[in-house]
Amino acid sequence: MKAESLSSGLVRQARVLHPISTDELRILLLENISQDAVKSFRAQGFQVDHFAKAWSEEELVEKIGTYHAIGIRSKTKITERVIKAASKLLVIGCFCIGTNQVDLLTAAKAGIPVFNSPFSNSRSVAELVIGEIVVLSRQLFDRARELKDGLWNKVSKGCWEVRGKTLGIVGYGHIGSQLSVLAESMGMRVLFYDVLPLMPLGSAQQVETLDDLLARSDFVTLHVPELQETINMIGAPQLAKMRKGAYLLNNARGKVVDLPALIEAVKSGHLAGAAVDVYPSEPSSNGPFDNSLNSFATELRALPNVILTPHIGGSTEEAQRMIGDEVATALSRYLNAGTTIGSVNFPEVDLRVPQTETRDFIRICHVHKNQPGVLRNVNHLLGNFNVEKQYSDSKGDIAYVLADIIQDKQADRYKLRELQDQINATETNILTRVLA
Numbered sequence: 001m002k003a004e005s006l007s008s009g010l011v012r013q014a015r016v017l018h019p020i021s022t023d024e025l026r027i028l029l030l031e032n033i034s035q036d037a038v039k040s041f042r043a044q045g046f047q048v049d050h051f052a053k054a055w056s057e058e059e060l061v062e063k064i065g066t067y068h069a070i071g072i073r074s075k076t077k078i079t080e081r082v083i084k085a086a087s088k089l090l091v092i093g094c095f096c097i098g099t100n101q102v103d104l105l106t107a108a109k110a111g112i113p114v115f116n117s118p119f120s121n122s123r124s125v126a127e128l129v130i131g132e133i134v135v136l137s138r139q140l141f142d143r144a145r146e147l148k149d150g151l152w153n154k155v156s157k158g159c160w161e162v163r164g165k166t167l168g169i170v171g172y173g174h175i176g177s178q179l180s181v182l183a184e185s186m187g188m189r190v191l192f193y194d195v196l197p198l199m200p201l202g203s204a205q206q207v208e209t210l211d212d213l214l215a216r217s218d219f220v221t222l223h224v225p226e227l228q229e230t231i232n233m234i235g236a237p238q239l240a241k242m243r244k245g246a247y248l249l250n251n252a253r254g255k256v257v258d259l260p261a262l263i264e265a266v267k268s269g270h271l272a273g274a275a276v277d278v279y280p281s282e283p284s285s286n287g288p289f290d291n292s293l294n295s296f297a298t299e300l301r302a303l304p305n306v307i308l309t310p311h312i313g314g315s316t317e318e319a320q321r322m323i324g325d326e327v328a329t330a331l332s333r334y335l336n337a338g339t340t341i342g343s344v345n346f347p348e349v350d351l352r353v354p355q356t357e358t359r360d361f362i363r364i365c366h367v368h369k370n371q372p373g374v375l376r377n378v379n380h381l382l383g384n385f386n387v388e389k390q391y392s393d394s395k396g397d398i399a400y401v402l403a404d405i406i407q408d409k410q411a412d413r414y415k416l417r418e419l420q421d422q423i424n425a426t427e428t429n430i431l432t433r434v435l436a
């Protein structure tokens with residue numbers, strides 16, 4: 001199909017919904033969030049205030065009361081006190097990977113979903129790993145450092161092509177699976193180990209046990225989350241099971257590898273090298289990296305053919321741009337359509353928005369306490385209307401219902417106001433919005 005026929009209306013557009021009973025929606029963006037996000041919000045009719053710096057708790061408590069949405073990065077702390085002062089706040093967007101800076105539980109109890117962008121940098125990490133594999137197998141890091149220090153040291157012993165070598169990927173999620181495709185394109189064989197049975201991409205092969213993967217791989221790369229069961233997942237016993245002369249790469253989380261054990265494995269010559277991007281304790285700002293945070297830092301820095309990087313796996317311009325797009329889209333979808341897919345603290349609920357030419361309809365977005373009997377009460381109230389679609393889910397103490405009501409008569413609009421008041425008056429109501 002040609003581009004002009006796409007824009008000339010052959011493809012049906014989903015309708016844009018708007019809240020029927022709130023004032024103009026105001027969005028506060030802190031910490032220099034991208035201008036693309038600002039433009040996108042303004043284009044949708046939101047009023048946007050944009051600031052370059054993070055705000056302190058005091059500033060937030062004083063000023064957040066007039067905003068319906070807030071976008072932050074990692075420096076702004078959204079505490080319980082801030083949430084209590086945020087009487088109009090509907091949604092929080094973390095334009096970054098982590099969400100530790102937000103009191104997620106208090107936000108959920110106040111009916112405020114929190115969105116972030118956990119997977120926008122997957123490709124950046126996968127590409128870095130490819131680079132590290134080549135750099136390790138050619139001892140490039142050490143040769144380059146020697147020459148910069150004024151030493152010509154031409155070596156081929158212990159340097160290898162990566163073609164035909166086996167890459168073992170631990171954790172075949174967003175990053176692991178991207179990496180699998182890139183590695184095969186360079187002629188590597190790919191094995192992976194994951195707790196879930198997963199469809200391999202290309203010719204990759206899933207193995208049954210971690211030990212099997214360790215024993216069969218020339219390069220072992222870690223892409224698992226930090227969980228109770230992944231802390232120290234690679235320690236002395238696992239390193240001993242790796243092939244002599246193999247390499248270990250950790251771009252996942254610092255606590256997944258027992259670094260003192262890795263130091264011993266490299267020192268003894270059992271491993272030919274390693275790449276480490278993440279550490280059990282990491283500095284909170286740029287500056288020294290010494291033994292004050294990790295007692296073994298000096299020893300680690302002195303190892304041959306070991307690449308150390310300051311947690312930059314996902315740090316690219318492209319990833320930053322994708323974070324901006326992804327979080328801005330999630331906030332808009334929540335404000336305009338009530339969708340909570342991708343929220344970190346909320347039940348994930350979505351209903352397709354009908355196309356423009358379908359009859360008038362109203363969407364009820366009802367956040368409520370997760371208690372028995374709530375749906376019976378709400379459905380009793382909805383029962384007077386033509387409910388076309390309804391979807392609900394719960395997470396912890398809260399639950400969320402989306403219900404689409406077809407409006408047959410103009411008069412329904414008045415009844416809908418009444419309905420909203422009635423739902424708001426239910427004992428278990430946390431927040432109810434009506435979009436039209």
Ligand SMILES: NC(=O)c1ccc[n+]([C@@H]2O[C@H](COP(=O)([O-])OP(=O)(O)OC[C@H]3O[C@@H](n4cnc5c(N)ncnc54)[C@H](O)[C@@H]3O)[C@@H](O)[C@H]2O)c1
Binds near residue numbers: 193224226314315
């Ligand atoms: N270095 C960086 O800058 C950087 C950037 C992005 C992500 N990360 C980290 O990379 C890791 C992977 O990210 P992702 O986006 O691919 O995550 P993901 O959730 O998409 O994939 C993780 C995979 O690990 C699997 N898994 C979980 N527990 C396991 C276990 N015990 N054994 C084997 N497999 C297990 C899961 O089933 C899943 O398939 C995360 O820890 C993330 O925090 C680091």
